[in-house]
Amino acid sequence: MSEVLVADDIRRSYGDTVAVDGVSLSVSTGEIFGLIGPNGAGKTTLIRALTGTTDAEGTVTVFGESPKSVQSDRIGLLPQSFTPPERLTARELIAYYGGLYDAPEETESILDSVGLAESADTWYEKLSGGQKRRACVGIALVNKPDLLFLDEPTTGIDPVGRRALWGLLEELAANGTTIFLTSHSMDEVEQLADRVGLLQNGSLVAVGEPDTLIQEHGGTSRLVIEVAEKALESAVSVLTESGYTVESGVSEVVIHNVSPIDISAVIKTIDTADIQYDSLTWTEPTLEDVYLQLTGETFEGTFTPGASVVKEQAAEETEVTQ
Numbered sequence: 243m244s245e246v247l248v249a250d251d252i253r254r255s256y257g258d259t260v261a262v263d264g265v266s267l268s269v270s271t272g273e274i275f276g277l278i279g280p281n282g283a284g285k286t287t288l289i290r291a292l293t294g295t296t297d298a299e300g301t302v303t304v305f306g307e308s309p310k311s312v313q314s315d316r317i318g319l320l321p322q323s324f325t326p327p328e329r330l331t332a333r334e335l336i337a338y339y340g341g342l343y344d345a346p347e348e349t350e351s352i353l354d355s356v357g358l359a360e361s362a363d364t365w366y367e368k369l370s371g372g373q374k375r376r377a378c379v380g381i382a383l384v385n386k387p388d389l390l391f392l393d394e395p396t397t398g399i400d401p402v403g404r405r406a407l408w409g410l411l412e413e414l415a416a417n418g419t420t421i422f423l424t425s426h427s428m429d430e431v432e433q434l435a436d437r438v439g440l441l442q443n444g445s446l447v448a449v450g451e452p453d454t455l456i457q458e459h460g461g462t463s464r465l466v467i468e469v470a471e472k473a474l475e476s477a478v479s480v481l482t483e484s485g486y487t488v489e490s491g492v493s494e495v496v497i498h499n500v501s502p503i504d505i506s507a508v509i510k511t512i513d514t515a516d517i518q519y520d521s522l523t524w525t526e527p528t529l530e531d532v533y534l535q536l537t538g539e540t541f542e543g544t545f546t547p548g549a550s551v552v553k554e555q556a557a558e559e560t561e562v563t564q
């Protein structure tokens with residue numbers, strides 16, 4: 243695979259604010275690179291530097307030349323904020339932007355790909371927020387770009403639409419389109435990206451395949467047992483005595499490093515001690531854990547979105563639901 247995008251020591255400040263602070267990276271043909279990072283980390287500024295839409299220090303080459311010199315139909319860009327003419331329908335918009343290129347993608351095919359076929363005759367201003375975002379994604383695709391930059395492409399798009407868009411992006415990448423995207427949705431990046439870069443305070447603090455980053459920084463699998471406050475202390479002591487590594491929260495006990503086959507032994511231990519609990523939830527580390535670990539950010543509670551509830555005490559049998 244050849245390198246489509248190469249950035250070396252990119253720096254961009256706005257007055258005293260250092261938005262991008264010496265970023266170097268490269269992305270290969272057909273690769274999906276996911277850029278994550280807290281609000282204000284510099285993701286949009288970096289995309290603007292990589293696309294030549296803002297001047298920055300350092301060097302960027304796209305297809306071996308400066309981004310400003312690259313033939314315009316080879317790059318697609320969906321900016322974070324973008325408002326196309328509002329009194330055009332979705333179909334007219336796609337056709338209008340397509341008309342700027344010699345060999346655009348077929349309008350109907352784009353409308354179909356982004357799930358707007360049924361709303362194609364609605365003015366942009368009358369589309370819902372998610373439909374507007376779909377239309378903007380469609381506009382970024384009109385020139386059949388070889389390199390596609392998407393700054394938070396799925397913001398506001400419903401879960402079914404998001405998954406459809408993921409499928410579309412995977413298909414584009416499989417056919418050789420290189421994709422550079424930013425997102426605050428860790429499941430989106432984990433699902434899509436071949437490699438992930440975590441930007442913090444303008445610097446790339448980690449780059450790697452999602453699985454590798456999760457292995458290195460995601461921590462252990464966890465079994466979260468929700469117990470009544472009065473049972474918390476005895477639950478902790480029973481489980482600790484049984485050799486588990488335990489941590490307690492406000493109303494839950496967390497056991498680290500538990501594999502699914504160990505869960506029944508844990509249940510037996512707490513049942514034998516007659517400890518009342520509301521639920522058991524098993525989680526394995528995700529990209530979100532990597533994000534939280536490396537950025538040092540925290541949130542209230544222990545549950546993560548990928549959690550599998552393995553048992554509620556009212557249930558007759560242990561059952562795994564995703």
Ligand SMILES: Nc1ncnc2c1ncn2[C@@H]1O[C@H](COP(=O)(O)OP(=O)(O)OP(=O)(O)O)[C@@H](O)[C@H]1O
Pocket residue numbers: 256259260261279280281282283284285286287288322
């Ligand atoms: N045009 C601008 N003028 C002044 N400061 C700016 C400008 N654009 C960005 N900044 C500042 O640069 C820093 C990085 O902003 P940027 O928009 O690149 O972050 P981001 O990671 O994309 O954030 P978000 O996740 O919220 O979209 C922030 O401190 C922001 O306030």
